[in-house]
Amino acid sequence: MTDKQVGQRVAAFTPGGGLAEVALANAEVTVSVPDGIPLETAASAPLVVSTAVLLLTERARIRLGETVLMHSASGGLGSVVSQLAATLGSGRRIGTVGRAGKIADGLAAGWDDVFARDDDLAEAVHKVAPGGVDVILDPTGTGLLDLDLSLAAPGGRVVLFGNAAGGTPAPLPQAGRLIGGNVGIIGFSMSRLTASNPRAAAEALTNGFELIARGSVRPDITVVESLGSVAPVHDLLAGGLGRGKYVVQVGT
Template sequence: MRALVMTAPGGAENSQIQEIAAPHPGPGQVAIDVAYAGLNFVDVMTRRGDAAYAADWPYRPGKEVSGTVRALGAGVTGLAVGDRVVAAPVGAGLAEAVVAEAALTVPLPDGVALREAAAVPLGLATSVLLLTDAGRFTAGDTVLVHSAGGGIGNAVARLVPLLGGGRLIGTVGRPEKAAAAIASGYDHAFARTDEAAEAIRAAAGGRGVDLVLDPLGTAALDLDLAVAAPGARIVLFGNAGGGTVADLPPLGRLMAGNLTVTGFSHRGLAATDPERLARAIRRVLDLLADGGLELPVTELPGLDAVPAAHDAMQDGLATGKYVVRVDG
């Protein structure tokens, strides 16, 4: 079968489409013929060699897929060969077939297309969990999202109205991406410049923001604290810039503002509490099936197009969510 293989840390020059053996499921696992796979920034971080993302090389990326069940491992119940499913494999999803844990393989409801479903197991499920579990979103909250033009940012913009509504403020790395964030549902969007704090506070009505969703490591943490309303929650869920992570704020500063700083990891949740992640996946699929949620995606025509898309994501030129058609 064909699969995308990253041979060493670096860029697109180290991403190759190779012919490899199709995988077989072990106990508690499911083999899936991949129809579509989602692209996520975590694969860009792995490709460039960020610490803790790849234990060894070569590495096979891809952490969310849609497709049909190819084979079942021992002990798997509730699924059958030929079922349409989505899954969150630990990796290797950018391939014609992949193995995933049955606990993180969820049947696809009628009416949900495989194309859009490929954005669910990591991107949309993470967005739901960031808002509800980690961020304790309440209807009417003012929410600040960094990297608002990306896949998570787009998903949050579409989920907040379904969770009761609130004021949405986004930041983007490039000024020209602000308009796309507004078009996706943000009330305000600003480039991350020295004037961003003042602009965010004004957009929040002078009070500050109730919830911050921040994938930038600690690079924007001073900004987060500067615009946080009393009792705000700050959720750190990545380190997109790849820089050194700084210490968290002193306890006194957090206590003075009744602030909460929380970490979130999709990978950690998949390893330690897969049922919680599966519930989030099912919740999003139900929203898609009911027609309440729509998420535009950009379809790539095949695996050969993925390295260039990873380049665009790394350079901050991508907008929205990419999925790649794998089954031809």
């Protein structure tokens, strides 16, 4: 049973095949889009705003004044995480990007400091966060985990929520390193949460819409005019040249 009606504006987590004129989704993870929120903004919310909400509030459990660092900070998720962290009362917000040419995009996404992931990264972060970083959000897999742990403050949390670098994730560090540093490593997968706890995913999406409606977060969106225009956007993203979140307009 569902309270949704034919013709109602909704957004949903799809199990796959969402880039289409017609898509199927479980009613449990389908949420009404509030009046006043454009559909292109709503389309970005399931995997961008909801993920930001869950990363910061449920997995990292950010507290007032804590510093935040996020890798791949210039993308659509990075922009929303930066805005949401500020809304939640975070301290300094630090972003990293794959190369120096993306620093301007990271700053435009709202981060206080943005650094390229090069040999000088650790030194640069320590200069702006000499006591270490409380919350580190890493979508790259485990390739940067040693760096993450070296940057973490006592009591810090490293949240691994993707494997953008590809390949097989490396083994986690020995427990002694975590115990000795009072540091936690936490995993997160939106797709697994949607499958195992759809109510939590839907609640995060509802909360995300409330944040958008209040103006607390504003996803950085580029509308792709048609399905036929998607391939060049994929090439752009594969080359690391994208900025923000891309949504595709289908039909009329």
